[in-house]
Amino acid sequence: MRVLGVDPGLTRCGVGVVEGVAGRPLTMLGVGVVRTPADAELGHRLVAIEQGIEQWLDEHRPEYVAVERVFSQHNVRTVMGTAQASAVAMLCAARRGIPVALHTPSEVKAAVTGSGRADKAQVGAMVTRLLRLSAPPKPADAADALALAICHIWRAPAQNRLQQAVALHTAKAPKGRTA
Amino acid sequence: MRVLGVDPGLTRCGVGVVEGVAGRPLTMLGVGVVRTPADAELGHRLVAIEQGIEQWLDEHRPEYVAVERVFSQHNVRTVMGTAQASAVAMLCAARRGIPVALHTPSEVKAAVTGSGRADKAQVGAMVTRLLRLSAPPKPADAADALALAICHIWRAPAQNRLQQAVALHTAKAPKGRTA
Numbered sequence: 100m101r102v103l104g105v106d107p108g109l110t111r112c113g114v115g116v117v118e119g120v121a122g123r124p125l126t127m128l129g130v131g132v133v134r135t136p137a138d139a140e141l142g143h144r145l146v147a148i149e150q151g152i153e154q155w156l157d158e159h160r161p162e163y164v165a166v167e168r169v170f171s172q173h174n175v176r177t178v179m180g181t182a183q184a185s186a187v188a189m190l191c192a193a194r195r196g197i198p199v200a201l202h203t204p205s206e207v208k209a210a211v212t213g214s215g216r217a218d219k220a221q222v223g224a225m226v227t228r229l230l231r232l233s234a235p236p237k238p239a240d241a242a243d244a245l246a247l248a249i250c251h252i253w254r255a256p257a258q259n260r261l262q263q264a265v266a267l268h269t270a271k272a273p274k275g276r277t278a
Numbered sequence: 279m280r281v282l283g284v285d286p287g288l289t290r291c292g293v294g295v296v297e298g299v300a301g302r303p304l305t306m307l308g309v310g311v312v313r314t315p316a317d318a319e320l321g322h323r324l325v326a327i328e329q330g331i332e333q334w335l336d337e338h339r340p341e342y343v344a345v346e347r348v349f350s351q352h353n354v355r356t357v358m359g360t361a362q363a364s365a366v367a368m369l370c371a372a373r374r375g376i377p378v379a380l381h382t383p384s385e386v387k388a389a390v391t392g393s394g395r396a397d398k399a400q401v402g403a404m405v406t407r408l409l410r411l412s413a414p415p416k417p418a419d420a421a422d423a424l425a426l427a428i429c430h431i432w433r434a435p436a437q438n439r440l441q442q443a444v445a446l447h448t449a450k451a452p453k454g455r456t457a
Contacts, residue, residue, distance in 0.1 A: 145368055182358045184365075186363075190328060193319070193322050
């Protein structure tokens with residue numbers, strides 16, 4: 100399973116590609132940051148993010164894209180930009196028919212560190228260890244993107260089982276007639 | 279001046295095209311709503327909005343796109359979707375090199391009704407009168423999109439004068455050497 104993780108942001112959009120399956124050592128295929136100038140017009144920044152994400156999709160052909168789920172209770176000034184950058188990442192993936200998964204920051208932290216309240220340093224340290232890197236990826240947005248991809252690989256089996264169970268239950272439930 | 283107004287939303291994205299200049303009667307060239315199903319995946323909804331906006335840009339070739347500026351103090355549940363839909367509209371315009379203008383809801387209300395705290399009915403009534411329509415456009419999102427376009431046409435001269443003054447001042451200011 101090859102996953103592109105995206106930590107959305109207008110100024111720095113973290114991107115990281117991880118390959119592997121749950122229960123086996125994981126491999127990092129690439130990590131980086133798509134940057135846009137803070138003084139550029141918003142429309143132009145979104146176009147630059149689109150071009151950056153498209154390059155990562157072209158180069159790595161991920162089977163899944165995992166994007167951080169944005170909450171509006173965060174910093175009011177930055178949350179709108181984060182939501183807009185995440186929309187561009189989801190749009191790029193969905194346009195290619197690549198499934199998009201959203202994971203909350205605490206799901207990601209819990210997946211890689213065991214605690215939903217871990218700090219940036221802890222996440223960086225675990226990403227470094229799990230991907231057998233020589234140093235934590237910088238900036239933190241890049242490490243967070245890798246953590247998102249790892250989280251998706253590890254959570255996917257459970258999510259799939261859950262979806263299958265729901266589908267089975269829905270199919271069995273006597274919910275009106277079917278042709 | 280031909281302006282596409284966009285009242286962003288995931289479920290209903292209002293769109294309206296108005297042509298005219300400040301101080302002259304305005305003409306409505308089109309109005310409608312881009313809808314996406316609430317039960318569809320977010321990525322697919324964003325792709326549907328992109329396709330809808332592209333159709334409106336193709337058909338009407340506006341010189342400007344005016345989008346409602348989204349604030350995060352609104353309803354927490356809907357604001358993220360609104361921000362994401364607005365990102366797609368801005369992206370579509372900027373990709374074509376069409377300038378994007380953001381106007382706040384109170385700027386729009388003040389422009390068409392004289393009061394920044396006017397209600398939906400008042401905005402709908404004024405849009406109907408200003409564009410000489412036989413009835414207020416439905417749903418309200420469609421009327422709001424037209425109000426955005428009208429607001430942009432009426433505010434643009436003042437904004438242009440301001441930008442020219444800033445540009446002139448910047449050019450005159452002794453800010454380092456130029457080749």
